[in-house]
Amino acid sequence: MNTTFKGTSHLIKIITRGHRFQISAWLFGIVVVSIAVASSYQSVYQNDSDKQAFALTMQNPAMVAMLGPGYETEDYLITVGTQFAHEMLLFTVIAVAIMNILLIGSSTRTDEETGRIEVVRSLPIGRLSYLAASIIVIAIVNLLLTLVTGLGIFVLNIDGFTFESSILYGSILGSSGFVFGAITALFAQLSDTSRGTKGLTFGVLITSYLLRAVGDVGSEHLAFISPLGWTVRTGVFIDNNWWPIITLIIFSVILLVLTFYLNSIRDLDAGFLPNRIGKNHASSFIKTTFGLVYQLQKVKVIAWSIGIFTLGATFGAVMGDMEKYFTDNEFVQMILSQVGDFSITEQFLSMLIGIMSLISTIPVIMTILKLKSEENSNRTEHFYSRAVSRNSVLGSFTLLAIIESIIYLILLAFGLWMAATIMMEDSISFVTIVQSTLVHLPAMWVMIGITVFLIGNVPKGLNVIWIYYAFCYIVVYVGGMLKFPDWVMNLSIFEAIPKLPGEEVEVIAYVMLFVLSVIFLLVGFIGYNKRDIYG
Amino acid sequence: MSLVEVKGLTKKFGNFTALNSINMTIKEGEIYGFIGPNGAGKSTTIRILLGMLKATSGEVKIFGKDAWNDAVEIHKQIAYVPGDANLWPNLTGGEVIDIFLKMRGNGNKNKRNELIERFNLDPTKKCRAYSKGNRQKIALIAAFASEAKFYILDEPTSGLDPLMEKTFQQCVLEVKDEGKSVLLSSHILSEIEKLCEKISIIREGAIIETGTLNEMRHLTRTNLVVKSKQPLQSIENMKGIHNVVVQNGETSFQIDSEEMDAVIKYLSEYGILKLESTPPTLEDIFLRHYENSKPSVPSGGSNP
Numbered sequence A: 001m002n003t004t005f006k007g008t009s010h011l012i013k014i015i016t017r018g019h020r021f022q023i024s025a026w027l028f029g030i031v032v033v034s035i036a037v038a039s040s041y042q043s044v045y046q047n048d049s050d051k052q053a054f055a056l057t058m059q060n061p062a063m064v065a066m067l068g069p070g071y072e073t074e075d076y077l078i079t080v081g082t083q084f085a086h087e088m089l090l091f092t093v094i095a096v097a098i099m100n101i102l103l104i105g106s107s108t109r110t111d112e113e114t115g116r117i118e119v120v121r122s123l124p125i126g127r128l129s130y131l132a133a134s135i136i137v138i139a140i141v142n143l144l145l146t147l148v149t150g151l152g153i154f155v156l157n158i159d160g161f162t163f164e165s166s167i168l169y170g171s172i173l174g175s176s177g178f179v180f181g182a183i184t185a186l187f188a189q190l191s192d193t194s195r196g197t198k199g200l201t202f203g204v205l206i207t208s209y210l211l212r213a214v215g216d217v218g219s220e221h222l223a224f225i226s227p228l229g230w231t232v233r234t235g236v237f238i239d240n241n242w243w244p245i246i247t248l249i250i251f252s253v254i255l256l257v258l259t260f261y262l263n264s265i266r267d268l269d270a271g272f273l274p275n276r277i278g279k280n281h282a283s284s285f286i287k288t289t290f291g292l293v294y295q296l297q298k299v300k301v302i303a304w305s306i307g308i309f310t311l312g313a314t315f316g317a318v319m320g321d322m323e324k325y326f327t328d329n330e331f332v333q334m335i336l337s338q339v340g341d342f343s344i345t346e347q348f349l350s351m352l353i354g355i356m357s358l359i360s361t362i363p364v365i366m367t368i369l370k371l372k373s374e375e376n377s378n379r380t381e382h383f384y385s386r387a388v389s390r391n392s393v394l395g396s397f398t399l400l401a402i403i404e405s406i407i408y409l410i411l412l413a414f415g416l417w418m419a420a421t422i423m424m425e426d427s428i429s430f431v432t433i434v435q436s437t438l439v440h441l442p443a444m445w446v447m448i449g450i451t452v453f454l455i456g457n458v459p460k461g462l463n464v465i466w467i468y469y470a471f472c473y474i475v476v477y478v479g480g481m482l483k484f485p486d487w488v489m490n491l492s493i494f495e496a497i498p499k500l501p502g503e504e505v506e507v508i509a510y511v512m513l514f515v516l517s518v519i520f521l522l523v524g525f526i527g528y529n530k531r532d533i534y535g
Numbered sequence B: 001m002s003l004v005e006v007k008g009l010t011k012k013f014g015n016f017t018a019l020n021s022i023n024m025t026i027k028e029g030e031i032y033g034f035i036g037p038n039g040a041g042k043s044t045t046i047r048i049l050l051g052m053l054k055a056t057s058g059e060v061k062i063f064g065k066d067a068w069n070d071a072v073e074i075h076k077q078i079a080y081v082p083g084d085a086n087l088w089p090n091l092t093g094g095e096v097i098d099i100f101l102k103m104r105g106n107g108n109k110n111k112r113n114e115l116i117e118r119f120n121l122d123p124t125k126k127c128r129a130y131s132k133g134n135r136q137k138i139a140l141i142a143a144f145a146s147e148a149k150f151y152i153l154d155e156p157t158s159g160l161d162p163l164m165e166k167t168f169q170q171c172v173l174e175v176k177d178e179g180k181s182v183l184l185s186s187h188i189l190s191e192i193e194k195l196c197e198k199i200s201i202i203r204e205g206a207i208i209e210t211g212t213l214n215e216m217r218h219l220t221r222t223n224l225v226v227k228s229k230q231p232l233q234s235i236e237n238m239k240g241i242h243n244v245v246v247q248n249g250e251t252s253f254q255i256d257s258e259e260m261d262a263v264i265k266y267l268s269e270y271g272i273l274k275l276e277s278t279p280p281t282l283e284d285i286f287l288r289h290y291e292n293s294k295p296s297v298p299s300g301g302s303n304p
């Protein structure tokens, strides 16, 4: 009798129970935002000329690079579903992909690293059961997401939201997410750490996004080698092509077959990527507290630096196309004259920078959170059982986060400027761009402050920072569209940042943000010095 | 002068009392054994000594300084080895040892290399590739290569093979010869027996026994094996006699120290052919405390 998969159904229950909070939070968040945004389209953009204006905005190259190719102009007149899909689909897919990466990462390599799989393997349970159970759980989660989102937007009864279109929309989310779950499972076989696994998959996610961006704006064949390129090519609500869904599922299955094969031939705790011979002695840099703290995060800092620079350069590259698009288009020029001194190019620029600086905040927060994960793995005791003070450890993590925030924003500006200068005739000066990115620093520092505050005072509630981050992201991305009241918008710290170029810098607001971050930091440091350290 | 002075130390985690009014004194040049069942509170005590956990009440002084407030100052003279050394997976063993030495401020480079030889460690591997025992060696090498005054070792030999365990014991004795102090928490009682002059037994957050091994033995039963001309009569009914087993014509039993005199007199009437006495091992002492685990064993009292 074949026992390779024995006990899978039992493990499915265990894995589901272990992740029930994450799963519910992700499903709830994605479904609620999707449905809320869809229902808001009923009231906005009512007349045809509004829709036409929207279509023109969305077809400019920067938007295409950011959100995908969209539809023909007349399609936007047929149903608001087109607007909804063009604005929401790709970024929702990215959220679903992140959910898949985190869930699969934690139920494969993390569980192996912590020895949980070793315990399970010693029981009368098949060799591939744990992997099979994780995959089945994530498949069910994606299926649920597909159905609930699909049915959810269908029952809103909006014009053009047919049953087929709605289910297709849900299916895009589920199947695209599942591909990234499968990629994570594959990397969990190759890399022998969970950090490595998640890092590599996030790398693939970013690469897919960039390939698709370049492909959508210019050479389309590039978009076809990216799973996200397939994602944005269903023409949902108009053409309703199902081939991308089928392709995504077939691709996932191929990846999974390979994953099961690799899992079956490798040793427990081993990976396929090589380990090199290392140094006998530590350099004098990593012997300092700050040096060690940097060393622990070096790979992450470098990876994000490259990612953010490339993201900036990708958008910079499409600025040239955008310029041409605006000068060739009479209708756009008409709107252009309405918005005052600043060109639409510059307005798009400020919006892009706003979103990209929010993205750059992720690694900055992660840097501070690393201190807690070090404590959870009993590694801060190496500092505190020796002559190293808590201030110097927390201080090093904070300093690294601050340095990163500056580096990322400068790299972002540099990427944007470099590519824009090559591609545009009227180039934008580097100083203008770097000013527009660096204005976001105080908001990022408040985020650092809040994280430090939590580490010092509520170490068990650290995930609050991600909830707040998600809130800020939603405010920037869809807050205006959902017509959030002002006070809700203002709860997001990023709303206090002026949109440069265009708006004025308010000194008072800046001083306030700065003071706020200092207060959070201070209270955080005081709490951290007073609290028990568990490991 | 006493190096460590703990008075009335209590630690609560929420409602749970992990340590209940503990006292402990470690003198200069002393190797102090710390034993007790799982979850008794050994590691918690050590983390408080290290200033990582804050005492709920009580006084904890090391080198006359406060363990919480002056942690950094104190740690310049302390070396600590945890029971399960979790190391940074991306650094090599050699790098980690150097970093640990630097964090304390002073370290002996020659000693480091000598210890790497003695413990037979390959320092060029990444930490994620080390086995448990090898990770433990890294922590031990870093501790013994540092010129500390006080060594805190929390189950330092878990995972070491017998050969390496011997090397470890040599290292502890060398440290002792230099007049330094050691706090050794361990479940390997033979190791404690071999190394420690003074021992504390902790259970459920309270210290139930402290003293030298000899003092403890005195309070406990001795093992006797007797062979006599005439069969021993109703010896199990005598005061202070326990666990009587008759086998191959020999009778073995345990005897409370204070009844020794009376029992020997009684036995001699039967014509003794053979009399073997073995002192109680630490294990005997320890197991007695386990077995009588009625929640309220009087502190310091050992006889049931």
Ligand SMILES: Nc1ncnc2c1ncn2[C@@H]1O[C@H](COP(=O)(O)OP(=O)(O)OP(=O)(O)O)[C@@H](O)[C@H]1O
Pocket (backbone or CB within 6 Å): A534, B013, B016, B018, B036, B037, B038, B039, B040, B041, B042, B043, B044, B045
């Ligand atoms: N952070 C914490 N929160 C709540 N309870 C804790 C915490 N840390 C330890 N405890 C409890 O305190 C008690 C003492 O634990 P400690 O780790 O000191 O035991 P130990 O004597 O070192 O045991 P072992 O021999 O298994 O290492 C245990 O019951 C443990 O569950």
Ligand SMILES: [Mg+2]
Pocket (backbone or CB within 6 Å): B042, B043, B044, B083, B154
């Ligand atoms: Mg312990």
